[in-house]
Amino acid sequence: MQKKFQLLMAGLILASMTSGALAHGDVTPHPVDTSSLTPIGTEWVVPNPYRGNEKAISVGLDGYEHNCAGCHGLYAVSGGVAPDLLKLNAECLSIASKNAQAACMNDSDDYFKTRTLNGKKNSEGRYTMPAYDAVFTQEAVWAIKAYIDSRTLEEAAKSTAKH
Ligand code: HEC
Structure with missing residues (x-):
């Protein structure tokens, strides 16, 4: 497992070095197939309606790994x-009040x-992170966030188990 992971990492690093993707941030966004999920619609909804939804988490995993x-x-x-995306709402978990x-x-x-949706440009106006607004539906955004949230919970459970 560890070995496989290292190989995957090496492959990814190699692929991004040869395409210059990491250096230039011009990774092409890929659409995410969310046809297996209940549609949310075009009107943006917050908070994430897919949080904790197993099917959305697995679609999100796929979307995450590709993008x-x-x-x-x-x-x-x-x-x-x-940036470490597992830190995004890790501190929310430690808040006692529901x-x-x-x-x-x-x-x-x-x-x-x-x-x-917007990505991020540096001070020279170059994208350091691509914008996904042209290819991602609302369903794609929330499926990926549901995946990241589930990973955040997994890591939190691991660290409490250690203490
Ligand atoms: C080409 C590399 C690259 C890709 C691909 C990329 N990101 Fe990023 N992302 C970055 C960089 C670099 C930053 C930090 C930008 C900054 O603040 O200057 C960032 C920042 C972020 C942040 C803010 C994190 C924080 O702690 O403030 C989020 C959220 C995020 N990315 C989500 C995503 C998601 C979701 C995807 C895939 C759909 C994605 N990123 C794809 C490079 C990338």
Whole structure:
């Protein structure tokens, strides 16, 4: 398993070096097939209606691996090239009040959606992260966020098990 992971990583790094993807941030966004999920519609909804939805999480995993893993790391484990997405709402989990926790998750969803749709340009106007607004439906954005949230919970469970 570890070996396979390392091979995958090496392949990804090699692929991105040869295409210059990491250096230029011009990774082509791929649409995500969300036909197996209940449609949400075109009107944007926050918070993520797919949170905790197993089918959405597996569609999100696929969308993540094809679009985001090259920079943000396989299984959302950051290699340091791009920010650690598992940190996005990790601190929400430590909030005791259920209402405050929900508000925190809501903010994290909103931030995630804006970042993913708009990408990010550096001070020279070059994209350091591609914008996905031309290819992602709302369903695609929320499926990927549902995947990242499920990974965040997995990692949190691991660290409590260790203590
Ligand atoms: C070409 C590399 C690249 C790809 C591909 C990429 N990102 Fe990023 N992403 C970055 C970089 C670099 C940043 C930091 C940008 C900055 O703040 O200057 C970032 C930032 C983010 C942030 C904000 C994180 C924070 O802590 O503030 C989110 C959310 C995010 N990306 C989500 C995604 C998602 C979801 C995908 C796939 C659909 C994706 N990214 C694909 C490079 C990438």
